[in-house]
Amino acid sequence: MTKSFSNFADLASFIASETDSHDRAATYEHAFIEHDERAKLSPVDEAEQLDMPDPEQARVAVEMVMATLFDVFRDTRLEPYAADLAWGFVNSFHVVAKRINDREDDAAKELGELARNFDPSExxxxxxxxxxxxxxxxxxxxxxxxCMRDHASEVYRVETGRPYSPTRGSRVSRGVTASMIDARDYLASRIRERREQFAPEGPVVAFSGGQVWEDHEGLWRGLDSIKARIPEMILATTAQTKGCDAIAQAWAAARGVKVILFKLDRRLGAKAAFVRNDRLLALRPVEAVVCEGSGIQMNLAQKLRQAGVPLHVVKLDETVKARLAQPKTDLPKSRDEFDPWTQDDYYRDMVNGGRQRRR
Structure with a gap:
C-alpha cells in the first residue's frame, strides 16, 4: 500500500489499469454462465428456476469491496492491518469454493454410480x-x-505487491467447460479438467533462492526473459514465504504463470529440504534459476548441474551481503558472470523440448 488517492475514481482507474478490467469482464461473463435454466442445489431440493447473479454487478461489487477496504485504511494507524483483512476476504471466497467443490465431488460420485448401472426405467x-x-x-x-476469488486476489496483489496464497491446499481455477450431454461425457470431461488443474502439462522452470533479497526488479526482468523463450512455462518453487521465492511467486501471479509449490515436509526432519530438492528435480525442469541463499540452494544448484539442466545462478548484491550479520554460503559460479540471464550458447543442445545437454 504505497500509493495514495484523493478519490475513489482515481483508485478505480488505477486498479482497472493494473488488473486488465476488460479481460476481467469477459472472464466474469464466461464464469457466470447458466448451463441450464433450472438449478438444483442439493440432492433433496427440487429443481427450480434460479438465475445467476449479473456478472458485471458481481465484478463491480468485488472490486469495490476490496478497493474501499484499502482506501479507507490508507494513511491511518489501521493501514498495517488492511492486508490481513483483505486476505481474509479473498480467503472467504476460497473456502466457500472449496466447500462447493467437495459437494460437487460427492455429486459426481453419485452420478458415476448411476452411469455405471444403467436401467431403462423412467x-x-x-x-x-x-x-x-x-x-x-x-x-x-x-x-x-x-472467478470472484481470483478477481479479489488480483486486487490484493496490486495493493500489497504479493499474491494471495491459501494457508492449506491448492488454489486452482478451472473456468467453465461446455455443457454436458450425458453422464459419461460429463464425468470424462470433469476428470480431464481436474487432471490439468492439479498436474498441469508444460515445460517446468525450477526456482529457488534465499530468504533475504532486495533486487526484485532484477529477478522480474530475468524471469520475463525466460518466459519470452518459454511462453508456456510452469514455475516450480521451493515455496518460501519471503525473499526470492516470494518475489518469483508475485511475478508469476502478475504474468499469469502457473506455479507448483514444493513446501517442506516437516515429518522428514533435517533432511526435508534436501528431499524437496530431489522432488523438484524429478519434474525434469528444462531450465532453472537459483539465487544465492543457504546450503540448500547450493545443494539444488549442484544437482541441477549434474542433471544437465540449464542453470542461472544469481548472486546476492555485495552491499546487501555487507549488511547481513551471518555469512552466506557460496554457490557454484554461473556460466555467464556478466549476465546470468543470457546464456544462449547453453541452449543449443537443450531447447524447449527438454533434451539433455551433451557433455
Missing amino acids: IYAAQLEDAQLLCQTLQGCRDAME
Missing part, C-alpha cells in the same frame, strides 16, 4: 437427470465463486 432416467443437473449447478456455482 425412474432411473429421472434420477440420472437430477444427478447431472446437481453436478452442473454446483459446477456453475464453484466457477463463479472461483
Whole structure:
C-alpha cells in the first residue's frame, strides 16, 4: 500500500489499469454462465428456476469491496492491518469454493454410480437427470465463486505487491467447460479438467533462492526473459514465504504463470529440504534459476548441474551481503558472470523440448 488517492475514481482507474478490467469482464461473463435454466442445489431440493447473479454487478461489487477496504485504511494507524483483512476476504471466497467443490465431488460420485448401472426405467432416467443437473449447478456455482476469488486476489496483489496464497491446499481455477450431454461425457470431461488443474502439462522452470533479497526488479526482468523463450512455462518453487521465492511467486501471479509449490515436509526432519530438492528435480525442469541463499540452494544448484539442466545462478548484491550479520554460503559460479540471464550458447543442445545437454 504505497500509493495514495484523493478519490475513489482515481483508485478505480488505477486498479482497472493494473488488473486488465476488460479481460476481467469477459472472464466474469464466461464464469457466470447458466448451463441450464433450472438449478438444483442439493440432492433433496427440487429443481427450480434460479438465475445467476449479473456478472458485471458481481465484478463491480468485488472490486469495490476490496478497493474501499484499502482506501479507507490508507494513511491511518489501521493501514498495517488492511492486508490481513483483505486476505481474509479473498480467503472467504476460497473456502466457500472449496466447500462447493467437495459437494460437487460427492455429486459426481453419485452420478458415476448411476452411469455405471444403467436401467431403462423412467425412474432411473429421472434420477440420472437430477444427478447431472446437481453436478452442473454446483459446477456453475464453484466457477463463479472461483472467478470472484481470483478477481479479489488480483486486487490484493496490486495493493500489497504479493499474491494471495491459501494457508492449506491448492488454489486452482478451472473456468467453465461446455455443457454436458450425458453422464459419461460429463464425468470424462470433469476428470480431464481436474487432471490439468492439479498436474498441469508444460515445460517446468525450477526456482529457488534465499530468504533475504532486495533486487526484485532484477529477478522480474530475468524471469520475463525466460518466459519470452518459454511462453508456456510452469514455475516450480521451493515455496518460501519471503525473499526470492516470494518475489518469483508475485511475478508469476502478475504474468499469469502457473506455479507448483514444493513446501517442506516437516515429518522428514533435517533432511526435508534436501528431499524437496530431489522432488523438484524429478519434474525434469528444462531450465532453472537459483539465487544465492543457504546450503540448500547450493545443494539444488549442484544437482541441477549434474542433471544437465540449464542453470542461472544469481548472486546476492555485495552491499546487501555487507549488511547481513551471518555469512552466506557460496554457490557454484554461473556460466555467464556478466549476465546470468543470457546464456544462449547453453541452449543449443537443450531447447524447449527438454533434451539433455551433451557433455
